[in-house]
Amino acid sequence: MELQTLTYIVVGFTFAIYIGIAIWARAGSTKDFYVAGGGVHPVANGMATAADWMSAASFISMAGLIAYMGYGGSVFLMGWTGGFVLLAMFLAPYLRKYGKFTVPEFIGDRFYSRTARIVAVVCLIICSVTYVIGQMKGVGVAFSRFLEVSYEVGLLVGMAIVFVYAVVGGMKGITYTQIAQYCVLILAYTIPAFFISFNLTGNPFPQLGLGSTISGTDVYLLDRLDQVITELGFADYTNNVRGSTLNMFVYTLSLMIGTAGLPHVIIRFFTVPKVKDARTSAGWALVFIAILYTTAPAVAAMARLNLHNTIAPPSAEQNLAYEERPQWFKNWEKTGLLEFEDKNGDGRIQYTASAETNEMVKVDRDIMVLANPEIAKLPNWVIALVAAGGLAAALSTAAGLLLAIASAISHDLLKGVLMPDISEKAELRASRIAMAGAIGFAGYLGFNPPDFAAGTVALAFGLAASSIFPVLMMGIFNRRINKEGAIAGMIAGIGVTLFYVFQHKGIMFVASTAFLGDMPANWFFGIEPNAFGAVGAVVNFAVAFAVSAVTKAPPAEVQELVEHIRVPVGVSAAQDH
Amino acid sequence: MAFQSKEMAKAYWRENLTLMLWLSVIWFIVSYGCGILFVEQLNAIRLGGFKLGFWFAQQGSIYTFVALTFIYAKKMGDLDRKYGVDDDA
Incomplete structure (x- = not known):
């Protein structure tokens, strides 16, 4: 069958499944809308978290970046998985024990301050919107290929679909649709990888194929790749450091703590019944993520090798005409x-x-990832499946993020601070308007994204790393940090990071407004803007400690709250906060 | 508070912190240590077609992370039971 027809059928079929589930489980009340009515099993929650988490950046973009960065691309692999260890140990169990809807709500209560809550809302919106820009880039790429139109038209179609998709259902719909999306995206990622690994090395497991010899020779695949690309003048694949060792260290750290500070991921741990489940849920999420993340480096190396082999076949006299x-x-x-x-x-x-x-x-x-199965001449149904997987990844994350933005505005800002008497209906309406606004704004910036999809998402992580993560950590592990410290810390952390990013990438990522060019010579200690969140986090911690030290200690009841969240028993039921 | 005494609560928290510390040390060594800081030295060793440092950075650290989160969940479950603060009752 013709590839495009087949793609329509596969993509259409998967969409029918998601929409079917969303309608079947359509959110009834505001509680359902935000936290799926509580009581989701840890394995199911882990799978949904994995879908929420793995976005267009992981699925569409990451392996393509690694294909060109080689060893340097490891920052994404370690950074986007290692953060779950931090999340599982340091944050998820305590925030679940605390048992509120949203991250700003915790920050507002722990730091007994509406101002702290508003600052948290603003930080959350800034990082979520940046994250959505990255998704829009991915959606645009996927739709442009799938519909055979230009990137810009693909982006517009993508915006329309995300709009219909995210604004109709709530979290409950999303939890179950996300399990379906996880299944689609992981099959779509691993099946072509199996084929390609088997064709190249004879070993169907890409994780092992990456370390195997090329079929019919005794040359290792990675050695062969190093040789092919260095002959063309590119940097060595397995030794190519990204910037400097310091830059790689900071980049990885920024992505890790950003993971642990991203509100749309944290919010998922509010949906399990017990503290214990929050811990295992993070473990399961990481298992489901690791399946893709250990496959990605193989996809990257094999895609790069296949691409060069197609253009300049090693046995032929001349390059491809x-x-x-x-x-x-x-x-x-x-x-x-x-x-x-x-x-x-x-x-x-x-x-x-x-x-x-x-x-x-x-x-x-x-x-690269979308083209990879075609470059490897895999059957059409595999190529169609990859298109469906890429769209599943982008849509599931975009929906989760939009939900986090919506709840920040309607629940934290409107109901929590500005209009406490707002009705449930009006709150829902406000959250839908917020989602629509975020799609429009992120889509607009998506026409000229600040970086490739994964790079843009890395910026979002840096912003989360510099603002949300430090105050959550200090809120749980230090009784002495007070509202003045937390507010000053968040503002200083995200301020420093935004300033650094904007001076190199442009104000609100509009490149023409960058007052220092996006070039390594202008970078602080050679640290690239995408990696600067870790520095922002250090600033956040330092400022918060310094300010807290010279201002009044938090009131006794707040210190008691800190004691209370450290004990796993007596958790409020998930369906009833 | 569900602990029998203030001392018990303190001891529980201390054991929790010790566990976190050890697991974070491993977390740091596999990723930042083997994958970044000592990658060149480790690359001298080969694991089949992989240079060892490269393998840690792109495969090994991820497997370790998965193991760490489950070890933490398991050990914390044991700790909760030991101090009678587990939530199964």
Whole structure:
């Protein structure tokens, strides 16, 4: 069957499943809307968390970035998994014990201050919106390929679908649809990886295939890849450090603590019945995430190798002629994300690291995962499945984030602070309007995203790392931090990070407003903007401790609250907070 | 408070912190240690087709993270029971 028809059928079928589940479990009350009525089993919750968590950045973008960064791409792999260890140990059990709907609510109570709550809401909105921009980039790439239109048109279609999808259902719909989405996305990611690994190395498990020899030779795959790309002038795959060791360290740290500070992930741990379940739920989420994250480096290395082998086959005399380019090449050219320019006029494709001779003038990293099965000449149904998986990943995360934004505005800001008497109905309406606004704003910025999808998402993590994570940690583990300290810490942390990001990436990511160029020479100790959240977090901690030390200790009842959340028993029932 | 005494509550919290500390040390060593700081030295050792440092950075640290979260959940369950503060009652 024709690829495009098949893609329509597979994508349409998966959408029918999600929408069916969403209607079946449509949110009734506000409680259901936010936390799925409580009482979700830890394994189920882990799977839904995994879908919530693994976005277009993980599915569509990450392996493509690693394919070009090699060892340097490890920051994403370690950073986006290691944070779950922190989350499971330091935050999830205590926040579950505390038992409220949202993260700002905890911050507002622990720091006995409406101001603290409002500051937390603002930080949360800033990082969630940045995160949604990254999703929009991914959705745009997926739809542009799938509909064979330009990236911009793909983005508009994507915005419309996210809008319909996220604004109709609530968390309850989302919890069960997300389990379905996890299944679709993980199959879509692993099945082509199995095929490709088997074709290249004879070992169907990509995690092992990555360390195996290439079929019919005794050359290891990674050694072969190092050789192929260094011959073309690219940096060595397995040793290519990203920036500097310090930059990699800080980047990884920023992604890890950002993971543990992201409100849409934390909120999921409010949906399990007991403190114990919050701990295991984080473990299960990580298992489901690790399946993709240990496959991704294999996908990356194999995609890179296959791409170069297609353009310059090792056995043939000459490179691929442009006229004989495969269908996938033509299709991606239509999206504007892949561009060829015949610089030496020989009608053949030269792909090198040199700016003068390289003729693959644009290869958007975010197309690699989607193009990979086509490059490897896998059957059409596999390619269609990958498209469905990419959309599942982007939609599930976008929906979770939009929910976090909506609850921050309607629950924390309107009901909690500005209009305490608001009716349930009006609160729901406000949250839907907030979602629509966020989609429009993020989509608009998505036309000129600050980075590839995974890079944009990394910025969002840096912002969460510098604002939310430190105050949660201090709120749980230190009794002495008071409201003045927390408020000053959050403002200083996110302020420093935003300032650094904006000076290199542009104010609100509009590149023309960057007052210092986005180039390594201007970076503080060689730390790139995407990695700066860890520095912001250090500032946050330092300011909070200093300010708390010179101001009044928190009242006795707050100190008691800290004692209370440290004990797992006596948790309020999840359905009844 | 569900603890029998203030001392019990303190002891529980101390054991919890010790466990967290040890697990965080392992967490740090596999990722930042093996995957970043000592990656060059470890890369001299090979694990099949992998250089060892590269393997830690792209595979090994992730497997360890999974193990750590389950070890923590298991040990905390034991600790809760030991101090009579588990939530199964």
